[in-house]
Amino acid sequence: MALINPKKKEVQVKIVYYGPGRGGKTTNLEYINQKFKSRIKAEMVTVKTYGDRTLFFDFLPLDIGSINGYDIKIQFYTVPGQVKYNATRKLVLRGVDGIVFVADSMGLRREMNIRSLQNLEENLRSFNKDLSRIPLVFQYNKRDLAAHNIALLPLETMQQDLNAKLNAPYLEASAITGDNVALTMKKIISITIGSLKKKLEEK
Amino acid sequence: MTDKEDALSTALDQRLDDLFDEGNLDVEEPKPSVSEKSSAPKDKPQNSRPNNFKATESQQPGGEVMRGLNALLLSMEWEIDDSVMSKYLAEIQRLQELHKDDMFFINFTKMLESIGLYLKRHKVHAHQDTLKILQEIQAGLGLLVDMQDSLSDKEKKIYFNQTYERFQVFRKQITGKSADVTKASLNKNTELVTLIRGIVRKELAMLRKELLEELRSAQPKQP
Numbered sequence A: 001m002a003l004i005n006p007k008k009k010e011v012q013v014k015i016v017y018y019g020p021g022r023g024g025k026t027t028n029l030e031y032i033n034q035k036f037k038s039r040i041k042a043e044m045v046t047v048k049t050y051g052d053r054t055l056f057f058d059f060l061p062l063d064i065g066s067i068n069g070y071d072i073k074i075q076f077y078t079v080p081g082q083v084k085y086n087a088t089r090k091l092v093l094r095g096v097d098g099i100v101f102v103a104d105s106m107g108l109r110r111e112m113n114i115r116s117l118q119n120l121e122e123n124l125r126s127f128n129k130d131l132s133r134i135p136l137v138f139q140y141n142k143r144d145l146a147a148h149n150i151a152l153l154p155l156e157t158m159q160q161d162l163n164a165k166l167n168a169p170y171l172e173a174s175a176i177t178g179d180n181v182a183l184t185m186k187k188i189i190s191i192t193i194g195s196l197k198k199k200l201e202e203k
Numbered sequence B: 001m002t003d004k005e006d007a008l009s010t011a012l013d014q015r016l017d018d019l020f021d022e023g024n025l026d027v028e029e030p031k032p033s034v035s036e037k038s039s040a041p042k043d044k045p046q047n048s049r050p051n052n053f054k055a056t057e058s059q060q061p062g063g064e065v066m067r068g069l070n071a072l073l074l075s076m077e078w079e080i081d082d083s084v085m086s087k088y089l090a091e092i093q094r095l096q097e098l099h100k101d102d103m104f105f106i107n108f109t110k111m112l113e114s115i116g117l118y119l120k121r122h123k124v125h126a127h128q129d130t131l132k133i134l135q136e137i138q139a140g141l142g143l144l145v146d147m148q149d150s151l152s153d154k155e156k157k158i159y160f161n162q163t164y165e166r167f168q169v170f171r172k173q174i175t176g177k178s179a180d181v182t183k184a185s186l187n188k189n190t191e192l193v194t195l196i197r198g199i200v201r202k203e204l205a206m207l208r209k210e211l212l213e214e215l216r217s218a219q220p221k222q223p
């Protein structure tokens, strides 16, 4: 749940990048962090340990500035993909306001995408939350690999596998080249804040 | 939809457009060289291993390049004798010759070589963790090979440094200077634990705030 502080006129929003391990979540945030360094004025924190790229999680704070008198602060998190880190994933998911599901377009990752989405739904259910009622954007990542002759899942397959019921906005992207990375972030911020509008008005 | 809501979306969209406008960045960015990622599309080498991403998916890290080395390492689990160790060291030299322009590759293999020599000298009397360390570093090298084109030099360096630290800790262990080593690695651990603890603590503080907020909003509030 977003923290809305009417006295300080501050809104804190938590957005989580979820998805299978090695799908490109960290690369998404790294791209934003690098590319918009001069505007973001915050540091990305990556908690990692030996030999693995994200044993725990990445954290990127983003200050949007004042909108309608409210200072909007967003915190982006990524979760570790490995099965054994489900406790960390749950911790990171707690209080989530919006989710970007980064799916891996590589043909070989089809199962992993599906399983990761199931895991997301289960974890949310343990907080009595329903994925279909949380602002969500699908990002079909690594589309650049097509140019390297690597078998990719067709868009329709990914949509069918992951988004058939949820019918959430989706984007094809390449976190490594930056294609649609910023757009993904804009989209999720926009719909997440949109979902808070009512609350902002009430206060 | 009320005017207020509309105003909010418009203001937000405007702000997001400004914030994430990629067109104007060149002028604003103070140092053009910082980001390796952002220049990746054009710099991306027409790589010598077109199928490197496929290799990533195979069981053994490093694919074709590392096959010989991986097979020899596997056979060490059965027996560590002069013959297998000589072959292992010879394979390292062959690879070093092949990749002599790749600094990261060379540096990784130097660690393998150093441990290989130690293992050859001491065989079954070597430190009990030797094989494990060797496997770890070799798997690390394999991963580096697989991910060659998708890692920036900065990332490779971070990756190498992590591995090198690991190697140093081990080396000091076997040369007996374990006292300060343990302390050093303990310090590192403490750092990490402190960081994580900090984050978790923040999470808990947030939870507490949320609960208070909820309690407060359950009470009648001023208009």
Ligand SMILES: Nc1nc2c(ncn2[C@@H]2O[C@H](COP(=O)(O)OP(=O)(O)O)[C@@H](O)[C@H]2O)c(=O)[nH]1
Binding pocket: A019, A020, A021, A022, A023, A024, A025, A026, A027, A028, A053, A054, A078, A081, A141, A142, A143, A144, A145, A173, A174, A175, A176, A177, B147, B150, B151
């Ligand atoms: N070709 C390509 N590689 C990518 C892309 N996104 C991520 N990667 C690579 O995939 C690997 C895993 O990415 P990472 O961001 O660590 O995944 P995470 O586990 O989801 O955080 C890294 O080697 C990245 O460089 C992409 O869009 N295209």
Ligand SMILES: [Mg+2]
Binding pocket: A022, A025, A026, A027, A053, A054, A078, A079, A080
């Ligand atoms: Mg990661």
